[in-house]
Amino acid sequence: MRQIVRNMAVAAFAFLVMVAVAPAQEVCFDDPTGDDKGPGEYVYPTDAVYTKGSFDMTKFCLKVKGSKANVEVSVNSNLQDPWGMDVGFAVQMFFVYIDNAEGGHTEGLPGTNHLFPEDQAWDKVIILSPQQLGMVKNEIEAKAADWKDDIIVPSRTKGAGRTVSGSVKMADLGEGDPATWGYQVIVQSNEGFPAETDLLTRKVNEFEGQHRYGGGTDYDCDPHVMDILGDHAWLAYECEADGTPKTMATVGMVKR
Numbered sequence: 001m002r003q004i005v006r007n008m009a010v011a012a013f014a015f016l017v018m019v020a021v022a023p024a025q026e027v028c029f030d031d032p033t034g035d036d037k038g039p040g041e042y043v044y045p046t047d048a049v050y051t052k053g054s055f056d057m058t059k060f061c062l063k064v065k066g067s068k069a070n071v072e073v074s075v076n077s078n079l080q081d082p083w084g085m086d087v088g089f090a091v092q093m094f095f096v097y098i099d100n101a102e103g104g105h106t107e108g109l110p111g112t113n114h115l116f117p118e119d120q121a122w123d124k125v126i127i128l129s130p131q132q133l134g135m136v137k138n139e140i141e142a143k144a145a146d147w148k149d150d151i152i153v154p155s156r157t158k159g160a161g162r163t164v165s166g167s168v169k170m171a172d173l174g175e176g177d178p179a180t181w182g183y184q185v186i187v188q189s190n191e192g193f194p195a196e197t198d199l200l201t202r203k204v205n206e207f208e209g210q211h212r213y214g215g216g217t218d219y220d221c222d223p224h225v226m227d228i229l230g231d232h233a234w235l236a237y238e239c240e241a242d243g244t245p246k247t248m249a250t251v252g253m254v255k256r
């Protein structure tokens, strides 16, 4: 009898420990290689810093641990820091969109030139940029002030190996189980000299240049996006003869 009581006490203690230290939860999506061509025809800028695979996402993970989540995006190239950003990467930038509530925003962040379907509108977006936090916040204030409460920037974003990561507070992302949320990850490039309309995004033109993607148009009717999770048919677009959008790319969310 005494032995049984002791075993029960041990079991109760073990249960308490399990509750106190909630198991880490991971929501991950793999992405194919070789699809870093936007709608299908996009090519990298010509400068040597944009190495093959730099904008080819291979994996996205949201790893929840306690009150925080680590957001990780991996690419098909070793990260490098040719511009001295001092955070382990330089040329990439990622917008991680989350659909976890009713309503939301159907336009992508300024400079990306794409939409989301009404029923998959985003509620929060996490920006993973090699720029200093103050610079990113200034850009948000200048170009997306109406959405600033829904734009989350980790206090520190870093690159190591082939993975860029940043830590965010779960409370900033909203309610519910992250395993049930919709996600989309837009692969863009860190543009140090963005246009007035672009939130640190690099442009896609008809012809590639030293620091311009090619394969699109010189107007803003084309999505300025190199890789996404899921079906690249979502990036299909049509322009009017004068360069205004006829049909904008409309990118859906992916779910586990």
Ligand SMILES: [Ca+2]
Pocket (backbone or CB within 6 Å): 031, 032, 033, 034, 035, 036, 056, 057, 058, 227
């Ligand atoms: Ca990919």
Ligand SMILES: [Ca+2]
Pocket (backbone or CB within 6 Å): 203, 204, 205, 206, 216, 217, 218, 219, 220, 221, 222
């Ligand atoms: Ca363009």
